[in-house]
Amino acid sequence: MQKMLVTRIGRRNAGWLTGDLTEVVAAPRLFPLPFPLPYLRGTAFRRGKLVTVVDCHALMGESSPEHEGGLLFRLAHPLSHLAFLVSSVEAVIPYSELSLREDHAEGIWAGLYPWEDLWVNVIKPSAAAAELSQAMATAIHQLAAGRDHAS
Amino acid sequence: MRVKITEAFVGVVLMVLLFAAWLDIKYPAEDWKNMILKIFFGLLVGLVAGLVSANFLTKKLVALAGVAEKLAQGDLTQEVSVHASDEVGLLARSLASLVRNLREVLGQVKASTGSMAQAVQSLTVSTSQVATATTEVAGNIQGIAKGAEKQAASVERAAEVTVQVASAASAIADKSRVTEEHASTSAERSAEGAEAAGEANAAMDDILRHVEKSVEQVSTFKERATEIHSLVEGISTLSHQTHILALNATIEAARAGDAGRGFAVVAEEVRRLSENTRELASQIARLSQEITGRTQEVVSRMEETHSAARLGQKRTEAVSTALERITASAEETKEAVRAISREAAAQALGTSSLNAIMSEIQGVATDNAAGTQEASAATEETTASMDEISQQAQAVLNESNRLRSLVEKFKL
Numbered sequence: 001m002q003k004m005l006v007t008r009i010g011r012r013n014a015g016w017l018t019g020d021l022t023e024v025v026a027a028p029r030l031f032p033l034p035f036p037l038p039y040l041r042g043t044a045f046r047r048g049k050l051v052t053v054v055d056c057h058a059l060m061g062e063s064s065p066e067h068e069g070g071l072l073f074r075l076a077h078p079l080s081h082l083a084f085l086v087s088s089v090e091a092v093i094p095y096s097e098l099s100l101r102e103d104h105a106e107g108i109w110a111g112l113y114p115w116e117d118l119w120v121n122v123i124k125p126s127a128a129a130a131e132l133s134q135a136m137a138t139a140i141h142q143l144a145a146g147r148d149h150a151s
Numbered sequence: 152m153r154v155k156i157t158e159a160f161v162g163v164v165l166m167v168l169l170f171a172a173w174l175d176i177k178y179p180a181e182d183w184k185n186m187i188l189k190i191f192f193g194l195l196v197g198l199v200a201g202l203v204s205a206n207f208l209t210k211k212l213v214a215l216a217g218v219a220e221k222l223a224q225g226d227l228t229q230e231v232s233v234h235a236s237d238e239v240g241l242l243a244r245s246l247a248s249l250v251r252n253l254r255e256v257l258g259q260v261k262a263s264t265g266s267m268a269q270a271v272q273s274l275t276v277s278t279s280q281v282a283t284a285t286t287e288v289a290g291n292i293q294g295i296a297k298g299a300e301k302q303a304a305s306v307e308r309a310a311e312v313t314v315q316v317a318s319a320a321s322a323i324a325d326k327s328r329v330t331e332e333h334a335s336t337s338a339e340r341s342a343e344g345a346e347a348a349g350e351a352n353a354a355m356d357d358i359l360r361h362v363e364k365s366v367e368q369v370s371t372f373k374e375r376a377t378e379i380h381s382l383v384e385g386i387s388t389l390s391h392q393t394h395i396l397a398l399n400a401t402i403e404a405a406r407a408g409d410a411g412r413g414f415a416v417v418a419e420e421v422r423r424l425s426e427n428t429r430e431l432a433s434q435i436a437r438l439s440q441e442i443t444g445r446t447q448e449v450v451s452r453m454e455e456t457h458s459a460a461r462l463g464q465k466r467t468e469a470v471s472t473a474l475e476r477i478t479a480s481a482e483e484t485k486e487a488v489r490a491i492s493r494e495a496a497a498q499a500l501g502t503s504s505l506n507a508i509m510s511e512i513q514g515v516a517t518d519n520a521a522g523t524q525e526a527s528a529a530t531e532e533t534t535a536s537m538d539e540i541s542q543q544a545q546a547v548l549n550e551s552n553r554l555r556s557l558v559e560k561f562k563l
Contacts, residue, residue: 018405
């Protein structure tokens, strides 16, 4: 049975389907990356793998919480090298695909899902991973171009 | 001239009579011729003798008349140069004696008028000085009289003040006795206060010990609260981990599909338990923090109480010391007030005696005032007498000057 983890990211509620995740852990020690992307917080080792950690607040244009800690949502295979850093889990609610309103699907969002008297923006991890890969490729390209120009 | 003829005629008649008498005696029976011749001769002799005698007498008398004329003019410097043993000589000597005596008398009168004028002038000056001095004395006596009146009034007021002082001294004596009683009461109260302060000091010691024990116990509470806070943090950590574990169980249950449905229920219950645990741990943490804060406040209050108790103890000691000093001072005050009471009683007695003396002084001052008034009247009478004497002296001086002017008409 599919469920959705509701998190608070800035002014909006973001929903994570349990089927898209492989595990939830406390935020580990992070190692910074040499990319000029503000939402890339760094990398972490998890179960023998190098995992890239993305700050959801920065990704969605919100200011990151000042306090350290939080939870790390590691995506399921084949995106298990990506993890999203969130503050906390507000609720775990049952998920029914029939209730998803896909008319608001755009970019990394799969649609809106009702929760009590609120709406939850359901994240589409594959789209997020694709945009992230695109942004990283662009950054690496610009970085390489800058090095060539400098040499 | 008429005198000379008269004198000559008288001399002739006398000579004739003397000659006729002599003839009658020597020749009593002669005839008439002889008689007439004799008479003629006698007349001739008598005439010659009378003329000679008259001339001789007239010359002396003229000299004496000249002297008398000079004397009548006031010239007493004339000397009578007629020397004879007859009546004219006697007259000349009498006149010379008269001149001498008159010269001597007038000389003495002149000298006396000069001395008298000087004396009268001196008397006038002295009278004036005496009058001035008498006036000054009168003024001084007037001042003395006024002073005596003021003195009498002052003495009367002093007598009144003395009566008031006597009354005040008596009141002071009464108040001193009351104050002495109050001082005794104050000394007793101070001693009681010192004893109470000592007991309060002991009580403050007990309070300090209790407060110190309370601070220790509350500090123990604070330590326990800190331990509870640490335990609650551990529980929160466990709850957080349990929560994460439940989330992972939920994920695993979803992955297992229908087979994991029951496991999902269990995972959900575990997640709720972990959330409840976290909520309770959060409440306990808040309570623990509140307890810690309150305990810190209690510790602060207890420390303040301890400081206040310590300060109170010091002040109680100071109060005890002050009360002991007050007790000593009250004893000294009591003795001093007792002495004041004795002195006030003596003062009251002395002021009573002084009052009697002041009454006597008042009588004397009144008599002095009356005496000075009489003296003032006497000086006024003396001043009037001196004025009269001065006027009389001036009159005498005037008479003396007039007498001297009369005497100065004579040449001495």
